[in-house]
Amino acid sequence: MAKQKPQTKQAPPIPKKQSASSGGGSFSYLLRNIAVAFGVFIIFFLFWNMFSKERRLTELTKQYYELRAANPNSPEVREVGQEAMMLQQEVIGDTSFLKRVMRGYHWAIHDLCLGNLENIEKVKEEMHYSHEDSTEQSLLEAKMKRRVGLYSFIKYINASTPKDAVIFLPYGDAVISNDSKWSFIYEPEWMEYFIYPRLCVTIGDEKAHPDLAKKANYVIIVRGKGYEKLKYDVPIDQRVSEAILPIDSPTYKKNETLQ
Amino acid sequence: MLTLGIILCYLLGLSLLFVISRKYTLPELVGYSFLIGMGFETFFLFLLDVLNIRYSTSVLIGVNVFAIVAICISNYKNLLQLKNEFKLPDLSLSKINIPALFIFCVMAYLLYAINVKNLFWPATEHDTIGSFDKLGKIMALEGKLKISLFQYHLEGAGGVYPPLFHGSMAYVYIFGALTSKITTTLFFLSLITTFYSLLRNYIDATASMFFTLLLMVTPELFSHAALSLDNMPATAYAGGAVLATYIWLDKRDRKYFWLGAILMAFTIWIRSDTIVFTAAALFVIGIDFLRKKDLKSALIYSTIAVAPFIIWTLYLKLKIGVGQEGRFDLGIGYNSTRMGLMASYMKAFMWGGEYGRIDGGQLYGIAFILFFVMLFVNAALMFKAGVMKIVNDKLYVLVFFFVALALYFTVFYLINEVAQHSPIYSLMESSFKRGLFCFLPIALFYVATNYASAWVFDKVEKFRTAK
Numbered sequence: 001m002a003k004q005k006p007q008t009k010q011a012p013p014i015p016k017k018q019s020a021s022s023g024g025g026s027f028s029y030l031l032r033n034i035a036v037a038f039g040v041f042i043i044f045f046l047f048w049n050m051f052s053k054e055r056r057l058t059e060l061t062k063q064y065y066e067l068r069a070a071n072p073n074s075p076e077v078r079e080v081g082q083e084a085m086m087l088q089q090e091v092i093g094d095t096s097f098l099k100r101v102m103r104g105y106h107w108a109i110h111d112l113c114l115g116n117l118e119n120i121e122k123v124k125e126e127m128h129y130s131h132e133d134s135t136e137q138s139l140l141e142a143k144m145k146r147r148v149g150l151y152s153f154i155k156y157i158n159a160s161t162p163k164d165a166v167i168f169l170p171y172g173d174a175v176i177s178n179d180s181k182w183s184f185i186y187e188p189e190w191m192e193y194f195i196y197p198r199l200c201v202t203i204g205d206e207k208a209h210p211d212l213a214k215k216a217n218y219v220i221i222v223r224g225k226g227y228e229k230l231k232y233d234v235p236i237d238q239r240v241s242e243a244i245l246p247i248d249s250p251t252y253k254k255n256e257t258l259q
Numbered sequence: 260m261l262t263l264g265i266i267l268c269y270l271l272g273l274s275l276l277f278v279i280s281r282k283y284t285l286p287e288l289v290g291y292s293f294l295i296g297m298g299f300e301t302f303f304l305f306l307l308d309v310l311n312i313r314y315s316t317s318v319l320i321g322v323n324v325f326a327i328v329a330i331c332i333s334n335y336k337n338l339l340q341l342k343n344e345f346k347l348p349d350l351s352l353s354k355i356n357i358p359a360l361f362i363f364c365v366m367a368y369l370l371y372a373i374n375v376k377n378l379f380w381p382a383t384e385h386d387t388i389g390s391f392d393k394l395g396k397i398m399a400l401e402g403k404l405k406i407s408l409f410q411y412h413l414e415g416a417g418g419v420y421p422p423l424f425h426g427s428m429a430y431v432y433i434f435g436a437l438t439s440k441i442t443t444t445l446f447f448l449s450l451i452t453t454f455y456s457l458l459r460n461y462i463d464a465t466a467s468m469f470f471t472l473l474l475m476v477t478p479e480l481f482s483h484a485a486l487s488l489d490n491m492p493a494t495a496y497a498g499g500a501v502l503a504t505y506i507w508l509d510k511r512d513r514k515y516f517w518l519g520a521i522l523m524a525f526t527i528w529i530r531s532d533t534i535v536f537t538a539a540a541l542f543v544i545g546i547d548f549l550r551k552k553d554l555k556s557a558l559i560y561s562t563i564a565v566a567p568f569i570i571w572t573l574y575l576k577l578k579i580g581v582g583q584e585g586r587f588d589l590g591i592g593y594n595s596t597r598m599g600l601m602a603s604y605m606k607a608f609m610w611g612g613e614y615g616r617i618d619g620g621q622l623y624g625i626a627f628i629l630f631f632v633m634l635f636v637n638a639a640l641m642f643k644a645g646v647m648k649i650v651n652d653k654l655y656v657l658v659f660f661f662v663a664l665a666l667y668f669t670v671f672y673l674i675n676e677v678a679q680h681s682p683i684y685s686l687m688e689s690s691f692k693r694g695l696f697c698f699l700p701i702a703l704f705y706v707a708t709n710y711a712s713a714w715v716f717d718k719v720e721k722f723r724t725a726k
Contacts, residue, residue, distance in 0.1 A: 101620035104478030
């Protein structure tokens, strides 16, 4: 058995007088709280104030584009543009360490978080006026169209092919991969998200996926490329720039939905 | 239906939490319930796949109800005593913490705003379209983990990742969700509530709120609160696991032992590269075993933490038919070019510098800078407070941080660029950068609770409460 310390008789502790969270009463407690809260507020204020020029620049840029859209020749456009240019030089020129390490927080709070609230409201209104928000599904599709430039074309691909189709994707050459309009149309893993249960393989990648290449029965034509995969000839004058064509049968639909 | 699925997930987590302990604060309940609940939901999905049972809403409801009822029945004695122990926070005016409330309001508004963005836009990031969301959606459609796309290698890079993240997406799709973005919201909420509750073990509510806000608005992490990528959820697990484990080692509160072990298990159940935290945990637990000779705890912890890695590796080999070994070049030796390049990136990340396309300050703000500054301040305080006092202060947190960081660096150093289809600079600017998220809660925990900071916050709190 472990040795125990001899117990000494201790006087019972005298309870301290407890007022609102101990010392000084409710009012004092409240004042002290307000003082600390004010300290926190000052920290937030100093941080926010540090980026007043950046916010002004954002406002001016927005104003500039709005004015230019209304009347590109108005003298106000030049005035606002000049002010924005000067401010931009000041903002870029400020490379102090504190500013550099705090800039990200400002971006996260002001641009990413709060700025987006305003944007989303605008998009919501736009969707409402065009009746895109009539059902949850139509709303989702409207959002996808705004986020993925290729979405309408992909919808057209799905509408033009059976669910068991195996589709040749265009080769991701510099022309296609550098044009944001085509997103990642040349990446089979990316395309699969949209076209499932259809399968796909990129032209030029046939050796890596011989099983898929053998089964391929459709080809996506982009910028007039992909006709070499067809087992029939399409006259040059009838060749369209963008389409989805069956490999075996000469019947094909011209892409009508792609803008 | 989606609401039901989320409620079931929370209830599952909650019922497991009450098996561990009866004493929780509200933020702990909110944070851990989801993290543990969703972790087990994805484990159920895994088991159903192994047993060849097709996923469906009814199967998942059945499994959940059975699990929750079984856990509650086995734990009914504890649950009966709950009503006597659970206390609502005191909201009387004379006890109210105005600065903490003020920071809370700022946080709540920012959380609302980022979630409006998150829930409005569907997931369209390249990695989630090409991998995670696709896997989740098709898992829900086909009712299994090994979806048909594996047959044609169209599953995407995330196919070999452990299934917690895309499994969570599959879970919400099975319950009828149109997009999986709700999981991002719930993971982010869990990250900040668990971090706050972990801080509260050491510092007052005002400072805890302040540092939780600082973690929340860390630029790169905050941007992921509106994306559908797995790094932020991995941070919720890894941060929670490391800090809960630390609190167990420090305070010997058994509750944190179980929380630490379970969250550490899910840390490796969400991403493979988080194995560096498992390894760091094993190292720390090993040191603790040598000091305390508590073999039973060390064994239980290690088994729970490592088990998911073994299970997933076996699944990959036996069912999917792939291994992860080929991704590393173990015979690389010392490559000064690669080491120099990686060190330059590391310096930029940690010190707010610039290298390549990386601006460390823009990405992580002052989080890592404060960490190193506080290390320096505490080292300087050794002369005043005593060497041992400073050395022992949050020692295990520092060991966790530096061991995991060194291992993380090593993992990337050994990556085979050819097998990964990506040059090292690109990996440093993408994967490595995002993987550093997991270190943010650990770094900020140290910044908030170290000897010097605790002294300052104690003074402020004494002034606030006039004690």
